[in-house]
Amino acid sequence: MLVRATGGTFHGPGLHSEVLPGGALSDPAERLRIDPARYYFRTTPVFETGAETYAWLNGIICIGSGYLVEGGIAYKVSRVL
Template structure:
């Protein structure tokens, strides 16, 4: 049996986004669909930094206790590049944390160890300085913050 090659992670950036009030479409045939649009946001890392284009966001689907992340956002770097970032993922809360989640004013106080929030961002850009993003796989570790969400995004090497 060949040796297993374990991937390593390299910090790509941390993103923080403030969210507009959610738009809840109610229970549909696939579950409960909710749009959480970005009102404003910033990202910063060793190789890129900038802002999140407002209005982009997450079309989350809730089925039972599983929240399925379906996000598409536009990143605008400080040097003017436009980068499309799309990601899926899962967000799961234990029963007690799920109750605390209902209070939007204090939900950011839920200890991140009480929930699972992981994503798989992919990037698209035509900007010469960031073409390397088109060729990487990444993972994101999410957490709730006051008024929104944050992600620590890592390149899988």
């Protein structure tokens, strides 16, 4: 199942912003028919920016995991390198 990012926000040390819509389409109701014990969310976000202030994002490596929240999915993302 692919989940579309419909928007949101993120906050962390040195960075906070808005998530823009995008990604792959899926039926949001489908996630409610899957037993949460049978799946997991993992992500490796990639950042690309031309803004000098955020240029440090272009060279970092991150990993993350997701979990269901009311009305969507939340992710905990950590910088590895």
